Amino acid sequence: MGRAEIARVLSLSTQAVSNIIAELSEDGLLIERGHLTIGRGMPAKQYALNPKGGYAFGIEVRPDAVLAALLNMEGRAVMTKRVALKKADPDTIVNEIKSLYHEALRCEAGAHARMLGAGIVMPGPFGATGIVGHGSGLEGWGDIDTNTLFSDALGLPVEVSNDANAAAMAERLSGAAQGLSTYAYLYFGAGLGLGLVSGGNLARGAFGNAGEIGHIPVPGCRDNLESALSRLSVQEHLTRAGKRGDDIEALAALFENEDKDLKSWLVPATEALAYAVTIVENVFDPQTIILGGAMPDSILDHFVANTPLPSQSVSNRPNSALPRLQRGASGRMTATLGAAALVLHRTLSPHIAHAH
Amino acid sequence: MGRAEIARVLSLSTQAVSNIIAELSEDGLLIERGHLTIGRGMPAKQYALNPKGGYAFGIEVRPDAVLAALLNMEGRAVMTKRVALKKADPDTIVNEIKSLYHEALRCEAGAHARMLGAGIVMPGPFGATGIVGHGSGLEGWGDIDTNTLFSDALGLPVEVSNDANAAAMAERLSGAAQGLSTYAYLYFGAGLGLGLVSGGNLARGAFGNAGEIGHIPVPGCRDNLESALSRLSVQEHLTRAGKRGDDIEALAALFENEDKDLKSWLVPATEALAYAVTIVENVFDPQTIILGGAMPDSILDHFVANTPLPSQSVSNRPNSALPRLQRGASGRMTATLGAAALVLHRTLSPHIAHAH
DNA sequence: ATTGATTATTCAAATCATTTGAGTTAATCC
DNA sequence: GGATTAACTCAAATGATTTGAATAATCAAT
Known part of the structure; x- marks a missing residue:
């Protein structure tokens, strides 16, 4: 301008x-x-x-791997890397992250002096300071203040968040949500997550656990939403059929071949997705719902095309310029790129600073 | 200070x-x-x-009545009034509101010069400018820009919102949510509404329709949440038993007498509430959920005491200072006072002005 | 009772982001 | 080729805020 x-x-x-x-x-x-x-x-x-005016480092911590990405000011990935792990205790993770950070700095001259911060994606649930309870898949993180741990290790200001929130912010920076201020992002991770952006800002919840939509039980049956609609659920379904579906390429190939076992997962998954959409639309009234995460494009597109959207919804607006459901970023790095996007968002968005 | x-x-x-x-x-x-x-x-x-330093006028428009309240800067009601109506077309409503406004100004010397604005609560669903679709109970409001209509009629800046959002803000101004920044408010109106406050601000949704939790269908049975949990539902239940429950005092009396027909409504209602709480906790992760609206205190207290809270929830925090579910403001005027509270909140809360 | 420490406040001068007003530059329109 | 239009710069003025020095009112120790 x-x-x-x-x-x-x-x-x-x-x-x-x-x-x-x-x-x-x-x-x-x-x-x-x-x-x-x-x-x-x-x-x-x-x-x-200036794309080289600032950089953000993104990290995704998982029980089996650490992923890292370096984003420039434009939101483009300058470096990405995935390291498989056998253990995911705090010491191992911190050392791996340090080494990934130095590797990232070597990729891009001048990045060190212009590093804005690090975004970290971890499985929740989060307590007042760190991870609490079970279900995260990470052992030995119970009493740790993750924020301090990572900011001390890297010497950077950090933002810790869950995968869905991070992915939602990435979509705003460079994706389907550009220019939107109020939208929802349904994220396929191990489970099913939800990122809520309201008035341009993430609704993280009181402890950063907002968006655990996969945990909602479906009354009647004894299961919750993510037992029908998640990476874990499709993987288990395929394993029972004696097939492998443990990475995105494998799923894409099965979908391409119109595999009947994948299809028999897709039918109830689509129903579960329709219910998730109903909840999100009625509770949150978003401009649009974006579907993304660790799934192949083809399957996300299948969901967008085949999910029966409820007609009795406030989001069923005639003449709306935006689709109610659309595909966003997909692939293995979505949440990692989102982690770095959190930092760029904090840097670029006007907000009232809360002094302390 | x-x-x-x-x-x-x-x-x-x-x-x-x-x-x-x-x-x-x-x-x-x-x-x-x-x-x-x-x-x-x-x-x-x-x-x-200074309590007399500013005033906010609140209006609640319903198919059968208009309610008005004048709040001073402290959030105390200086005047409240309810006027029954036979028709609720825009002309009738605007005239009634004008006359209520002038009556309010006569109640409090100096209020006119210090009027900050008017908050208006109407049944949704809202479109880009006014009410759209059906289900609002208001006829003839289809093509009307409600914001302009009311601000021209009163010569004041106005905020239009739904009942649950307004009640949630009232609770923050002077109630159970004082000092909280992220909470949810389950509001008993004709239906079941939800007000979401995140980081001190209302999550209104893209068109102001966020929080229509009552419309969420309960999978399995063919009904939605508010068919088990709302004023309308208890009224219909009691009518079928040949009893009257069409105002708060009548409900309070029935509860006091341990009426068995009211009890047979309370059991499934409590179940429905437990499900609503599950959705809100998992999607939004609030500090607390406040229960309020057009119900007697005694029934709200019954819900707080008897709702089986899900143990598998991120909100199930040991050592939390706040209860997961608590009672907020109740009674007939809750939403009306909330309408005025919207104006006080806008006046008193720091926010980034969006120029235009 | 006196002195010193502590905290709240005021007064006066300096600072800094921003506005205002006048002038300059570079394009199109006729 | 002059009129018009829009973007921009320079210099001075404005106004909210900070800084530094001085004053006021209390408590605690001597």
């Missing part, structure tokens, strides 16, 4: 914008992008964020 | 606070409250909001 346009959008004087631009340019956060002529008048010098 | 204490909390200099206090006192928004001595040092002159 040019100075005058920025001034109009922000309700500032052009002079103020000039001053601020001078300061940001000085700091290397902006780059010039030539002059834009529209009709009469002096052509406006265009400015954009 | 005193100047120095305010300065510490806000991370401002005491001088800045002094300047601001001088300005606010000049405008009549503050009152002095004597001097507070704590140990050594000069006693601090105490300041508080």
Whole structure:
């Protein structure tokens, strides 16, 4: 944008914008992008964020692996890596993360001086400081203040979050949710997660556990939503049929071949998804629901095309510009990229700082 | 608070606070409250909001009545009134509201000059501008921009919202949610509503329809939540038994007498409530869930005491200072007072203004 | 009773982001 | 080729806030 346009959008004087631009340019956060002529008048010098003006490091901690990504200011991945692990105790994880961080810094000259922070995705549930209770799959993390642990290890400010929240923010930075302020993101991880963005901000819940929609029991049957609709559920279903579905490529191949065992999982999964959509639409009234995570595009597209959306919903709006359900980012790195996106979001979004 | 204490909390200099206090006192928004001595040092002159420094007008529009309330800056009701109606078309409503507004102004000298705005509670569902679709019980409101209609009629800035959201904000202003930033409010209106407050702000949804939890179908049976858990449902249940339960006092009397027909409604209602709590806790992870609305205290207390809370929930926190479920404001005026509370919240809460 | 420590407050001057007003530059329109 | 339009810069003014020095009112120790 040019100075005058920025001034109009922000309700500032052009002079103020000039001053601020001078300061940001000085700091290397902006780059010039030539002059834009529209009709009469002096052509406006265009400015954009300098992609190399800042970097965010994203980490995903899982019981069997650690994933890392380095994002530049534009939100593009400069480096990604996955390391398989045998143990996932805090010491092992912290050492692995340190080494991944240094590897990332070596990939990109100048990143060290411009590192904005680290985003960390972990399985919940979270307590006041760290992980509490069971079900996370991570052992030995009970009494640990994860925030302090990671920020001390990396020497960076960190944001800890769950996979669905992170993926939702990534989608806003560069994806289907660009420009949206109120939307929901249904995330296929091991279970089924939900990221809620309201007014441009994540609704994390009191302890960061918002969005555990997979845990909701389906009354009548004795199961919960994620027992029908998750990576774990499709994996178990295929294992019972003597097939393997433990990675995204395998699932994509089965779907491609119209595998009948995968199909027999898809039918009840689609029903469960319809119910999840009903809950999200009625409780949250989003502009749209985005489907993403550790699934192949083809299966996500199948869900988008075949989920029977409830007609008795406040989201059933005629003439809406947005689809009620759409596909977002998919693949193995979704949550990891989202972890770094949390940092970019914190950096780029205006917010009221809570002093302490 | 005193100047120095305010300065510490806000991370401002005491001088800045002094300047601001001088300005606010000049405008009549503050009152002095004597001097507070704590140990050594000069006693601090105490300041508080002047209750007469501002007023908010709240209106609740229903198919059969209009309710109004005038709140002072402290959140206390200075005037409340209920007017029964035969018709609820826009003309009738606007005229009634105008006359109620002038009546309210006559109750409180100086209120006119210090009126901050009006909050309006209406049954949804809301579209881009006004009420859309059916189910609201209001006829003839289809193509009306409610915001403009009311703000033109009263000459005030207005906030339109649903009953549950309004009640949730009232609870924060003066009730069980004081000091909480992330909580949910289950509201008994005609149906069952949900107000979500996240980080101190209402999650209204893209079109203001967030919180229609009553519309969620209970899989298995063919009904939705509010067919088991709402004013309408208890009324119909009692009518079938040949009894009347169409106002709060009647319900309170039946509960007092341990009426067996009311009891036979309470059992499945409690089950439905347990399911609603499960959904809210897992999707939203609130600090607490507050139960309120158009029900007698005794029945709300019964729900709080007898609802089987799911143990498999992220909200099942040992050593939590807050109960998972508690009673909030109840009675006929809850949503009306909440409507006015929306205005006080907008006035008193720091937020980023979105220029236009 | 006196002195010193502690805390709250005011006064005056300095700072800094932003606005205002006047002038400059570079394009299109006629 | 002059009029018009829009973007931008320079210099001075504005206004909220901070800084630093001084004053006021209390408690605690002597």
